[in-house]
Amino acid sequence: MTDFAAVRRKLWAVVLIVGFFALWEVLCLALGVSDLVLPRPSQVFATLFERLPILWPHILQTLMTTMIGFVGGVVIGVAIGALIGVSKVAYDTAYPLLIGFSSIPKVAVVPIFVLWFGSGTVPAVLTSLIICFFPIVVNVATGLATTEPELEDVLKALGASKFDILWNVGLPRVMPFFFAALKVSITYAFVGTVLAETVASNRGVGNVMMSASSNFDVPLVFAGLFILAALGVALYVAFSLIERRVTGWATRRDDFAAA
Amino acid sequence: MTDALMPLSPARGGAAIDLSQAAVIFGRGAKATRALQPTTLRINDGEFVALVGPSGCGKSTILKLVSGLIAPSGGVVVVGGREPSAKAARIGMAFQNPTMLPWLTVEQNVMLPLKIVRPFRSEYRAKRKTEFRDRAHALLDQVGLKGFAAKYPWQLSGGMLQRANLCRALIHEPRLLLLDEPFGALDQFTREELWGVLQDLWLLHRPTVLLVTHDLKEAGYLASRICVMSARPGRILDDSPVEFPRPRTVAMTFEPDFVALNQRLRARIVEARGGSEELAR
Structure with a gap:
């Protein structure tokens, strides 16, 4: 083009x-x-700028909670995905458990976390973690399963250990799958955080939206939605940029080859 | 020829590969299939042996036995004076599918075994930009891929990928090279070109080669000995030396002696398939 x-x-x-x-x-x-039903975008932006000083700590709270949950989800997701991708026993055991677990509506587990850890940041982190790690597990495991058997034979005949194969072949091959999962997961992580914040927290954008809607401050509710959407888009873009640098080979990009 | 690629140490005599009554059975109980009948095969150091036979006859099974990827169900397999265990053997392998890693350049792909095989792996970080890279470049030159080292695999044709695949199989100076139909997916002209490339590499580095192929012409061109296998469960039906002088050329494959050898082997394979069908005529 x-x-x-x-x-x-x-x-x-x-x-x-x-x-x-x-x-x-x-x-x-x-x-x-009426702006009680659907505020105009100009009203939403006006509210956003007007209230930004008050909203700012909540934005940071939500962002921090989401990032902690997301990073935890990625670490756990990669670890479980690698285990499932490498070991047949782990595959047979963990897959049914994981699928059952991910079918549970997450709103139902928030009260359990609150019961265990009290309301506040911890349940929000955990909710975003458990909601975002599943796509990563599935994608990493799938990526590892697509390693060519011939290549595995070539490396085994050279005396490669399972770890050598995982490190040199498995993990790089997983990268495109991994980034596809990251982009899905980061949006999920926001959903998890906000979910927990609306149910059980007195901080965060989710909590702001909750109290705004009980005050019929609909423009503020929409301002909260806009903030969440903007955060989600920003992180999505960030991962897309990293992805292009790391996995340009997967799309056979010429600028990757020239670099 | 370059100094970076010293020929292998001369043959120490004795067998590089020794199968005695080696058999392979896959599965167990009622579902067990016998993949390889008890087979005895001795291959000397520096020999180039081609295994030909009908598909599914156990040719690839022998390769896997020799490389230590599977263990024999019966009999003994000795490679380089010991039982083949992947840990100790210096084996190079190449398959029909070149399996280049798409995120690495051709040169990095060729150097992959050096990341894995002892003693190179401990020196890899220090030498990947110097000695190891020179070695990879020397090999790539030998197979006619000069100037393609920095390309990515998707930028190469199938024949070029297969040349790179041969380089990868040889970079760690294996004493033993196992090839499983390496040229099976290539067109006729590219294939003939690569016979020449492989012959040159063999004459230069002199590894022991075990080549599995469907192609009798390929076997006759390359091998110093051809073993014909029977249909599954496989066993070796015929073991003939190939005496034509080297370096051989494609023109030689049309000479009467070569054609006669070809026809004799072909008859054995048709017989091995258990058929006197129209193929024999």
Whole structure:
């Protein structure tokens, strides 16, 4: 694709996204929708800037909670995924357990965490952790299972240990799967944090939204939604950029080969 | 020829590979299948032996026995004076699928065994930019891949990948090279070209080679000895030396002696398939 076409494509995306908000604004005005039902984007942004000093600590709280839960989820997810991908026994044991576990609605486990750890940050971290580690486990295990048997034979005949194969072949091969999982997981992690914050916390964006909605401060509820969406998009973009550097080989990118 | 690639130490005499009454059975009980009949095969140091036979006859099973990837169900397998255990053997392997790692350049792919095999692995960090890389480049030159070291595998054709695959199999100077239909997926002309490449490599480095192939012409061109195997469960039906002078050429494969050898082996394989079907005519 030429540079011109690429720029035009990006431009179109920006126009369409801005157009989406404009359409929302215009429709609300034209149909006379009350801001108690659906606030206009301009109202939401105005509220956002007005209340930013008050919102800021909550944003940091939610971001920190999510990142801790997410990092924990990634570490545990990679460890379990690697174990399942390498050992048949672990596969047979852990998969049914994991699938059963991930089928449980997470809102049902928040009270249990509160029971164990009290309300506050810890249940939020744990909720975001358990909600985001499952995609990572599945993707890492799948990636490891796709190692070519011939290559494994070549390396075993050289005296490679299981760890050698995992380190030199398995883990690099998993990278594209891993990043695909990260991008899904980071959005899940926010869902988990906010879920726990709305149920059992007095801090965080989820809690702000909860109290705002009980005060019928709908623009503030939407401001909270916008913040969460923006955080999610920002982290998604960050991982996409890292991914392009690390796994350019998977998409056979020419700029990767030239680097 | 370069100094980076010293030929292997001369043959110490004696057998590089010694199978005596080695048999392989997969599974157990009623489901057991006999993959290899008790087989006796002696291959001397520096020999180039081709194993030919109908598909599923146990050719690849013999390779796996020799490489230590599977253990015999009966009999004895001795490689380089000891039982093949992956830990000790210096074996190079190449399959039909070149299995280059897509995240590494060709040169890094070729150097992969040096990351694994003792004693190179402990020196890998120190020498990967100097001695080891020179060695990889020397090998790549020998197979006609000069200038492709920094490319990624997806930028190479199937024939070029297979050349790189041969380099990877030889980079750690194995005494034993095991090839499982390495050229099976290539077109006829590329395949003939690579016969020449492999012959040159063998003449230069002189490893013991065990080549599994379907292609009788390939076997005749490359091998110093051809073993014909029967249909499953496999056993060795015929063991003939190939005396044509080296370096051999594709033109030689059309000479009467070569054609006669080919036809004789072909007849044995048709017989081995248990058929006097139209193939024999």
